Amino acid sequence: MSLDALYQQIILDHSKLRHGEGLAAEQPPAGASCGESHQLNPTCGDEITVRLAVVDGRVSQFRWDGDGCSISMASASVLTDLAEGIDTEELRTLIGTFREMLRSRGKIAADPEVLGDAAAFEGVARYVARVKCAMLSWVAAEDALGQASS
């Protein structure tokens, strides 16, 4: 397993040009149902706050603020692109698929058809210590989604 398989170009790019970063920059759309979740990885101090707005059963806005490693930041950026515009059930399924892939220790291949750019995190599954980094924003999104839907 080479380091380049972990740090794929997509991940390095997203860790620099972070899509969706900045909670304060934009307010959620009027009338949207919102959820916000803060997640912390106590072993390394990485943290993220995700705010997600739902309008008519669809994720209309996904914004976040975070501080962490390239894996956790890129993961939040990729998730922003994937989450915006899909309906909440689709997002739940996507989170489940991503989690299953990451926890498989490399046994489940990532399907780019299903996971899109998030398939680039396939290499993370082989680094057990980094799985939490990749999951951080997704766990926050899951929690925020629960709030927005309730």
Add this chain to the structure above:
Amino acid sequence: MVAIPTHLLPSAGTLDNDEVRRIRNDFPILHQQVNGRNLVYLDSGATSQNPLSVIEAEQEFYEQRNSAVHRGAHYLAVEATESFEDARETVAAFIGARSDELVWTSNATEALNLISYSFLNASLPGATAESARFALGEGDEIVVTEMEHHANLIPWQQLAMRTGATLRYIPVDDSGALLMEEAARIVGPRTRVLAFTHASNVLGTINPVAGLVALAREHGALVVLDACQSAPHMPLDVKALDVDFAVLSGHKMLAPTGIGALYGKAAHLNAMPPFLTGGSMITTVTMEKAAFLPAPQRFEAGTQRISQAIALASAANYLKETGISRIHEWETVLGQRLVSGLSELPGIRVLGPAAGQERIGLAAFDVDGVHAHDVGQYLDDRGIAVRVGHHCAQPLHRRLGLTATTRASTYLYNTTDDVDALLEAVSGVRSYFRV
């Protein structure tokens, strides 16, 4: 500086790479490949590796003498008890203590909790009159420093919270040095406990123990010294330092996990309420109450970590035979090489004292634009083991404007080649991550 006890004086000249290479032969784990490279182990500040003699001491105990200690009259029980108590004498002597002043604990964290819980027990109803001087309440103050490991912070936070005492701390400057003028203002008549680390696990700073002890003595406060990063690496004489308590960690000084020790002045230990109670720490027990043995048994309830204690004594002997002051000198060389090398690299900020100033053989650093976790992953790919994160010192990192750093920490089995391998690898980190 600390006076070096005569038994710890150097047995030969300064350590050098040739001798370190011979020392490395005693450590089986160091001779392996990681990710296709020779392992470069620079994480001894977290956990040190065990020489064969230590591993064998533990194995020999289980093969020849395994039995519970301080009970039973049979041959093995006597052998085990003697080995266990010999181990205590060896480790006590290693830090300049008497053996009845050395209590075995699972680790340094437990040793610090032992002190804080004992003080809490002294503050509760039913405490004995002799333990009254350890009782805390409103108006009392516990003082720590801003650079403490969580193990020497949280037990005091909890003690303060439960007794109504106030926790205060001595701040550090931008280089991580304690502000001693502040210390002189903070430590005062209300101070009951002054707890601080001998050497910082993040900064590498060696704290001015004598100055802090003098401040505490002026106001009658008890001094607790965290010696986790000093006992393994430099001569330590708890009597010469005149601290009331000191704690150390076995796995940071060539011993296995699961063993640590608390040093306490006998007059304190014998007056303090027990922390854990149960078998082996009592004299007379009725259905209503119990009377307790003097220290150290007073604080050693239940079956002890016998093989680990024996292994720790073996580790202390290994360090003593190599010469703890020689080890300290060598690690000073490695620490300075780390700091000066890292400081020359663009985008690297080294925490703690600048090159040329006193520090132990470790350096924590920040790589501009690259998170510590990614630095650690990059180094691991090259077979280099370092620690990444907050190193159990979140408040210190926050004070320095950081959340996580990378730390390289050396020991007697590291050569200058190990340091150079790290420097070479770190120099490639930023370009790899396109910074």
